[in-house]
Amino acid sequence: MASIDTAAGESGHKKGPGVKKAKKLSTRVDMTPMVDLGFLLITFFIFTTTMSTPSTMDLFMPKDTKKEEELNKAKESGALTIMMGNENHLYYYEGKLAPDAANFTPSNFKEIRDVIIKKKKSTPPEDLVIVLKPNEQATYKNTVDMLDEMTINEIKRFALVDISEVENGLVHATEGTPMPPATAQPVQPAPTQ
Amino acid sequence: MPSVKIARKSTDTDMTPFVDVAFLILAFFMLATKFKPPDPVEITTPNSVSSDQLEQKDGILVQLDKDGRVFFAMQAEANKEAKKAVIQNLNTTRNLGLTAAEMKSFEKAYAIGVPFNQLKQFLSLDEEGQKKVKQPGIPVKDSATNELYYWVRDAVTAFAGSKISYLVKGDNAAKYPDFKRVLEAFKRNDIYKFQLVTSPESAPPGTELYRTRQGGPKPAAN
DSSP states (O other), X not given: OTTHHHHHHHTXXXXXXXXXXXXXXXXXXXXXXXXXXXXHHHHHHHHHOOOSOOEXXXXXXXXXXXXXXXXXXXXXXXXXXXXXXXXXXXEEEESSOOTTOTTOEEEXXXXXXXXXXXXXXXXXXXXXXXXXEEOTTOBHHHHHHHHHHHHHTTOOOEEEOOOOHHHHHHHHHHHTOOOOOOOOOOOOOOOOO | OOOOOOOOOOOOOOOHHHHHXXXXXXXXXXHHOOOOOOOSSOOOOOEEOOOEEOOOOSEEEEEEOTTOOEEEEEEOSSOTHHHHHHHHHHHHHTTOOOOHHHHHHHHHOSEEOSOHHHHHHHHHSOHHHHHHSOOOOOOOSSGGGOHHHHHHHHHHHHTTTSOOEEEXXXXXXXXXXXXXXXXXXXXXXXXXXXXXXXXXXXXXXXXXXXXXXXXXXXXXXX
C-alpha cells in the first residue's frame, strides 16, 4: 500500500528491457511569482491603510443670550483671559484688563501651561474661570490646542468668547499687524423660511 | 600537487519562512485596513489628548479646509432615507429644480461644497467629474447668506428621532473666524454640543490630566 515506491525501486532492475523507469520529478515549486504577488499586495495595503483611528473632542457651546440674568458671572479675581493671535502668539491677563494695559502679558504655547497651573493653584476652584479669545488671525489649531490645554489642566470652567475691540487692538499693536476693518456684525435672528 | 576540491553548494535558499512572514503581514494589513471615504480635500486635524474614539454612527460632518472652504457631509448608514429627505426638502424650499437623477447623485456623493446656485450643475456631473471639480465651499460668511444653516436644519429634520453626532473636522491652518461661522450655523439650529475630530495624542507628563490617567494620588488642592 504505502510501499509502492520502494517496491518499484527494488524491482527496478528486475524489470525487463523496455520498461522505463519513471523519471522522478522534483516536488519543488518555484515560489518567486507568488512572493512577488504577496509583496505587491502588502505594499498596496500598507499604502491604503489608515492606522490611527481619529479621536473626537467634545465641545459644548453656550446658547447665545442677551438676557443679563442668564449670563454667567465671573469673579474678577478668578478670571484669566487668554487671547490668541497671529502665528501662535498668546497673550493673557488676569482679572480685568487694566486701563493702561499693564497686566497684558505676551506669552506662547510653551509657557501658557505654567500660567494656567499657577492661576489654578492661587485661585479657589469655584472662582476659577478661563476665557479664551481667539482673534481673526488665530488658527483652528490654536483654538483646539487651547481647548485641549483646558482638558490637560482639568479646568472645569472655561469659555470661548469673541475678542473685544480693545483687546484685539493691543494684540495687533504688539504684533505690529494692521487692525482688521471694523466689521459691525449685527446679530440677526435666524431667517425663517 | 594535491588539489582541494571545494564542494559546490547550491545557491538556492529556502524561501518558505520568508513567504510565511510575508503572507502573515499581508493578512494583518488586509484585516486592519479600513478604506476611508474619498475626501474632497486634504485635512490635517490638530492633536488633542481626548481619548474618545470616533464613533461610527449617523450624523453630520462639517469639514473645514485650510482656505476656509466648508464641506457638508452626511453619514446615513442606519437611516438611508435621510439623505433623500434632505435633498428633496432643499429642492422644494430653495427652488433648485433638480431632476430625479441629480437627486440620486446627491445620495451617492460624499461631501458637498458648493453654494445652492451651483448645486444643480455640480450634481449633474458624474462621479468622476465631481471628484475633479474644485468645489468653492458652502457659503458661511455672514448670517444672511449662511447656507450651512439650511443644510444643517434639513439634516436635523431628516434625522429626527434618532440620536446623531455633529462632527466638525477642521484643518490645522483654518482660521478661527471660519470655525466660528460653522459653529454659528449649528447654534442657530439650537445645537450646542459638537465633537471635533482630532488626532489622538497622549497627555503630557507632569500635568494633572497625566496624573489622573495614571491613577496616581492627586496633589493636595491648595
